[in-house]
Amino acid sequence: MSLLTVNNLTKKYGSKTVVDHISFEFGHNKCIALIGPNGAGKTTTLRALSGLLKPSDGTIQFENQEKNHDIRDKIGYLPQYPAFHTWMTGKEFLVYSGKLAKLTKEEAKKRADELLKIVGISDEAKNERIGRYSGGMKQRLGIAQAIIHRPKLLILDEPVASLDPLGRREVLVLMEKLKEEMTILFSTHILNDAEEVSDELILLHQGQIIESGSIAKLRKKYQTTIIELQVEGDLNLYQEKLNNLETIISTKQERNTLFITASEVKSARDEILATATKENWPITTFSINQASLEDMFMRVVKS
Numbered sequence: 001m002s003l004l005t006v007n008n009l010t011k012k013y014g015s016k017t018v019v020d021h022i023s024f025e026f027g028h029n030k031c032i033a034l035i036g037p038n039g040a041g042k043t044t045t046l047r048a049l050s051g052l053l054k055p056s057d058g059t060i061q062f063e064n065q066e067k068n069h070d071i072r073d074k075i076g077y078l079p080q081y082p083a084f085h086t087w088m089t090g091k092e093f094l095v096y097s098g099k100l101a102k103l104t105k106e107e108a109k110k111r112a113d114e115l116l117k118i119v120g121i122s123d124e125a126k127n128e129r130i131g132r133y134s135g136g137m138k139q140r141l142g143i144a145q146a147i148i149h150r151p152k153l154l155i156l157d158e159p160v161a162s163l164d165p166l167g168r169r170e171v172l173v174l175m176e177k178l179k180e181e182m183t184i185l186f187s188t189h190i191l192n193d194a195e196e197v198s199d200e201l202i203l204l205h206q207g208q209i210i211e212s213g214s215i216a217k218l219r220k221k222y223q224t225t226i227i228e229l230q231v232e233g234d235l236n237l238y239q240e241k242l243n244n245l246e247t248i249i250s251t252k253q254e255r256n257t258l259f260i261t262a263s264e265v266k267s268a269r270d271e272i273l274a275t276a277t278k279e280n281w282p283i284t285t286f287s288i289n290q291a292s293l294e295d296m297f298m299r300v301v302k303s
């Protein structure tokens with residue numbers, strides 16, 4: 001059974017459609033990255049799923065509940081720019097949030113202590129004012145607050161975008177840990193972050209889903225191999241010869257290197273090396289590289 005099923009979700013502002021009939025679903029204990037450039041519609045989508053914004057059209061269904069049923073108590077949400085009462089201590093803030101989530105005072109205190117441990121805020125730091133916390137600590141506290149009511153789905157809007165490398169690492173490690181207990185849906189425009197913690201990607205561009213699936217599936221689908229070749233002397237000469245080989249799709253010259261795209265890497269490698277050996281090419285570098293997920297992303301967006 002799916003945890004969340006979204007059908008034709010649409011949001012319009014006046015005549016402008018910013019989320020355009022998107023449909024997707026995902027299961028339990030997954031980590032899904034909603035990825036796309038600025039203005040793609042990520043925040044709008046996440047706010048609609050969190051019940052903070054009314055969609056213009058479409059349905060959102062949580063497990064087997066009725067479609068468009070209020071699911072705010074099932075979801076934890078951390079906005080891109082969370083607001084904290086910076087004069088409170090971390091622990092006070094969580095106890096206060098627990099009471100807002102209708103826990104008794106005792107339950108809220110117990111849950112706050114449990115969460116402070118989970119998100120790695122030390123006994124010393126929990127009694128300090130939030131105003132003195134680093135960006136990474138604030139974000140981890142925000143995540144603790146978002147899961148105070150033990151939601152099955154945690155939605156994070158650009159959770160690491162504003163953090164320095166250390167804070168970023170802390171939050172990604174925490175997400176890795178939390179995904180064992182809940183599903184996490186998070187937005188990002190940084191592919192490395194998506195690749196690091198997520199199992200699945202949803203690529204959003206101009207309000208539409210242009211690709212989705214597991215990282216392994218997408219890699220396989222868009223995988224291309226680039227052979228890099230450096231040869232002493234006039235590269236034009238070698239480029240012309242390479243273009244005549246059967247296994248080669250295209251070649252380009254950049255920074256004294258020939259970048260060769262091939263249909264099938266093994267036969268291309270054999271054909272290039274056989275030709276080079278026969279003609280005694282003075283090769284200085286020969287390497288085979290896979291196109292990155294970033295290349296894939298650029299290709300999909302451009303096409």
Ligand SMILES: Nc1ncnc2c1ncn2[C@@H]1O[C@H](COP(=O)(O)OP(=O)(O)OP(=O)(O)O)[C@@H](O)[C@H]1O
Nearest residue numbers: 013016018036037038039040041042043044045189
């Ligand atoms: N209240 C609003 N009224 C009109 N247009 C809006 C409103 N909120 C968002 N938009 C527009 O909707 C589009 C999508 O915005 P959204 O914030 O969802 O994108 P995003 O992918 O989260 O981008 P970013 O990474 O920049 O936050 C943008 O063109 C934005 O200007």
